[in-house]
Amino acid sequence: STAPVTVTVTGAAGKIAYSLLFRLASGLVYGPDTPVRLRLLDIPSAVTAAEGVAMEIEDCALPLVDSIEITDDATAAFDGANAAFLVGAMPRGKGMERSDLLSANGAIFRDQGRSINAGAADDIRVVVVGNPANTNAYIAHRHAPDVPAGRFTALMRLDHNRALSQLATRLGAPVAELDGVVVWGNHSATQFPDVSYTTRAGEPVTAGLGRDWLADTFIPRVANRGSEIIAVRGSSSAASAAGAAVDQMRDWVHGTPGESWTTVALPSDGQYGTVPGVVTGLPCRSHGGEWEVVEGLEIDDFQRARIDASVAELISERDAVHALGLT
Ligand code: NAX
Known part of the structure; x- marks a missing residue:
């Protein structure tokens, strides 16, 4: 088998992550010979739920899972990451204006861009899923000047x-x-x-x-x-x-x-x-x-x-x- 790959998933306690994490852990991205080190990032109030997801991944006894770490700290989550799925975002709540959503999510993706810039591996690949996905990817990329632009993508x-x-x-x-x-x-x-x-x-x-x-x-x-x-x-x-x-x-x-x-x-x-x-x-x-x-x-x-x-x-x-x- 090859060296393990470190994959960060944000919004780890959410609905999309609940499908994504099990596919990653089953080798659907990196293939049957590459172990994965999973990093699960969510906000403090969702960390316990993310721990529950990690327990279920453990219970699958998947041979490719090298390790699972759960954190609410973006700096730790992206340190050494080879891949990042930026899924977590704030949903549009009742009475929320579009500009409120942009500013709440913009701050999340600004900070995550900075953390990726500071600590991710040189081959980092970012897929932004959280909406507004294109603009969130734009913001993250703008705050990661040391990462080539082509490393920031959004999901279409x-x-x-x-x-x-x-x-x-x-x-x-x-x-x-x-x-x-x-x-x-x-x-x-x-x-x-x-x-x-x-x-x-x-x-x-x-x-x-x-x-x-x-x-x-x-x-x-x-x-x-x-x-x-x-x-x-x-x-x-x-x-x-x-x-x-x-x-x-x-x-x-x-x-x-x-x-x-x-x-x-x-x-x-x-x-x-x-x-x-x-x-x-x-x-x-x-x-x-x-x-x-x-x-x-x-x-x-x-x-x-x-x-x-x-x-x-x-x-x-x-x-x-x-x-x-x-x-
Ligand atoms: P959920 O609300 O089920 O999960 C979102 C998770 O993100 C929650 O656990 C929440 O605590 C977490 N979160 C919030 N702020 C965070 C932060 N600062 N750091 C880390 N985690 C944070 O949403 P889900 O259904 O999983 O959807 C996630 C995002 O994908 C949404 O923004 C949604 O609009 C977007 N989508 C994008 C699609 C695309 O094609 N690009 C399609 C599906 C989906 O609509």
Whole structure:
């Protein structure tokens, strides 16, 4: 077996972590030969519950679990971390304004960015899940000047997987035959799930779908899937979010196959007319342990307008956290 990997999960007592931790402990990110040292971070009032989750992980007697540490101290949690899933965030409470949410969460991700900068391992990989995920990743990255920008990502893989699944259903195709989906922009209702480049077993699929279905059914269905899950299940997406976070980290570490790509939200270099620095969904391949943005895709007017609208929202969030003194 190889050397153990240190993985920090924040919001460890929460719903997503309850799926994520067991997948990590089962080797779904690093494979069957790599032990994991789990670090569970939550706030003081949730530490006892996190201890209960750790007890259940112990009770699985999983051979890959090297150790489990539970803490409410971010500095300790990120010390030496090779990977960090930033899941914990403050939920939007009754009567809370959007700016209240941004400032509460902004402070969390500012402090965690600083802790990562101070103590994480040189190969740290960060996946931000807690909302507003893109802007939280932006804030953390801004407070970690010694960590390369490409090490801070936000989770849009769930949106990507939702798009793949909806398209597979519509086409009557296995998900495994589809490639070339991207979700541009923000993990919010303005996101643009885009199947313009999608192929099934190498053949383009878009022509047969129709603009109306894309604009009136597919895009809103994917963009509002989180609300649909809450309405039907009575609770927000948890296992699917954990699965997507695992997909993202696994592909980051092990690579994406051949020329295929997936969606990752990461600090833009300005590709496709997005604004540099803003953390936006982009088509990415993973090679040699790094994300590479797929270049050279053609963008038509319909796509341009959708991408610009979602990036405009990201810019307004960036400006709002700046005005709050968080960056
Ligand atoms: P829960 O409310 O079940 O759990 C959140 C946990 O975070 C709690 O245990 C809480 O004590 C902890 N926490 C709060 N502040 C913390 C801090 N400063 N440090 C460490 N832990 C802290 O939420 P859950 O359902 O697990 O969702 C977590 C986050 O994921 C939410 O912000 C949610 O909006 C977001 N989501 C993001 C998705 C994505 O695709 N990017 C999809 C699913 C989900 O909506």
